[in-house]
Amino acid sequence: MIKRVATTLLSLAFALCLHAQRDSLAFANGPWQTDTLDGMVLKQCQFEGKQLFASNQQIFVLEIPDTAHYALAFAHEPRRTKTSEMAQQQGAVAAVNGSFFDMDQHFPVCYLRIDSVELGENTPGKDTVNRKYYQYGTLCLHADSVLILKTGSARRWEEALPYPDIMTAGPLLIWHDTLQPMRDDRTFVTNRHNRTAVGIRDDGTVLLLVADGRHKQAEGLSLTELQQILRWLGCRDALNLDGGGSTTMFLNIGDYQGVANCPSDNGRFDHEGERDVSNAVMVIKNDE
Numbered sequence: 001m002i003k004r005v006a007t008t009l010l011s012l013a014f015a016l017c018l019h020a021q022r023d024s025l026a027f028a029n030g031p032w033q034t035d036t037l038d039g040m041v042l043k044q045c046q047f048e049g050k051q052l053f054a055s056n057q058q059i060f061v062l063e064i065p066d067t068a069h070y071a072l073a074f075a076h077e078p079r080r081t082k083t084s085e086m087a088q089q090q091g092a093v094a095a096v097n098g099s100f101f102d103m104d105q106h107f108p109v110c111y112l113r114i115d116s117v118e119l120g121e122n123t124p125g126k127d128t129v130n131r132k133y134y135q136y137g138t139l140c141l142h143a144d145s146v147l148i149l150k151t152g153s154a155r156r157w158e159e160a161l162p163y164p165d166i167m168t169a170g171p172l173l174i175w176h177d178t179l180q181p182m183r184d185d186r187t188f189v190t191n192r193h194n195r196t197a198v199g200i201r202d203d204g205t206v207l208l209l210v211a212d213g214r215h216k217q218a219e220g221l222s223l224t225e226l227q228q229i230l231r232w233l234g235c236r237d238a239l240n241l242d243g244g245g246s247t248t249m250f251l252n253i254g255d256y257q258g259v260a261n262c263p264s265d266n267g268r269f270d271h272e273g274e275r276d277v278s279n280a281v282m283v284i285k286n287d288e
Contacts, residue, residue: 006023020228021136022230026051028029037253040094040283044260046217051224055192058218058259060249061233062094064283066204068144071272073163073282074098074114080106080276082248084259087282088260093253094283096196097210099245100134101278107243108278111158111168120279122155130155133183136173136243137239139198139281141165146206148198148237150175167279173197176237181283182223192220194247194264198281208281209235212248214264245275 002128017171030045030052041063048056064070065190066078075086080101087095125132130153140147150172151157158166170178171189182188194213200206209230216248221229223240230238245265259271265272266273266274 022154023053023228024078024232027229031221035254035256037093037251037256038053038285039066039069040233040253042256042260043249048217055219056217057221058262059209059211059229062096062208062249062251062283064208065203067146067204067206069286071144071284071286072141072146073284074112074141074167075282076108076112076114076119076279078106080278082274082276083248083280084274086280087250087252090282090284091286092248092282094208094212094250094279095248095250096198097242097248097275097277098279098281099167100242110170111138111156112165113164113166113280116164118159124160125154133186134170134188134240135168136174137168137170139167139169139239143156146170146204148175148200148202148239159164162173167281169239169241171223172238173230174235177236179227179231189223192222192225193244195198195223195226196240196241196244196249197230197238198224199230199233199238201234202236207235207238208221208249208283209233210247212247212262212264213244215262217269218262218269227237239255241281242277245273246277248274248277 004166026195032045034043043061109123112120122131138149142163195211197209212218249260263273265275
């Protein structure tokens with residue numbers, strides 16, 4: 001009996017390994033379109049015929065190799081506003097939606113600091129004392145540096161950080177080249193949804209990723225699948241941001257003028273279903 005169980009486990013592990021290899025090859029060999037946008041690189045791909053993770057996917061990755069030429073910034077509005085509108089108000093060349101918020105009350109439910117002003121704090125969950133499971137990663141901006149930190153468990157842990165711009169989100173996906181454990185008791189983690197994430201490579205390149213979801217053409221990713229993609233993209237650190245209907249990538253550079261992906265709030269696979277959100281991550285071109 002023990003020998004039979006061991007053989008079964010080995011067979012399962014081998015099958016999972018084969019699936020992972022197949023998916024990594026499908027990802028690398030997909031019909032990627034690559035555009036260089038004044039120093040940044042935009043990669044986009046639509047995987048059809050259940051090519052990736054046995055599903056259809058549409059993924060956009062904006063690579064920012066020079067954070068001296070382009071700076072990240074956060075935007076926030078007291079009443080929910082579209083990511084594209086915040087980007088245009090800030091003169092951003094690109095933007096993605098930011099961290100989590102209360103849909104009815106509009107305010108952030110994770111710690112948010114912009115220009116040294118605190119705008120949001122961590123809201124504990126029903127099964128947690130200090131912070132929810134998706135409040136254990138923090139994106140920090142200072143001058144031309146971008147950092148992803150693993151938070152402590154204290155509710156106001158971020159208050160002591162010396163950075164003027166801080167956005168907490170999560171779950172933390174990759175930390176120091178190590179895939180972080182994901183909860184298996186939350187459909188937010190295990191089910192496929194639209195996703196937005198930020199990653200950093202060893203050379204300092206910052207990646208902003210959106211994956212569309214809730215469409216037959218783009219089914220979305222589980223957080224484990226998102227982890228794998230960010231690993232394949234070479235990220236040493238990576239953080240999940242708000243997703244679902246909030247997932248948006250806006251571009252205002254070169255031939256790209258408007259929402260690039262297909263937000264899902266209107267139920268159609270087009271560029272018109274953008275949701276009003278509380279905050280966003282901007283890409284600002286520094287003055288020459």
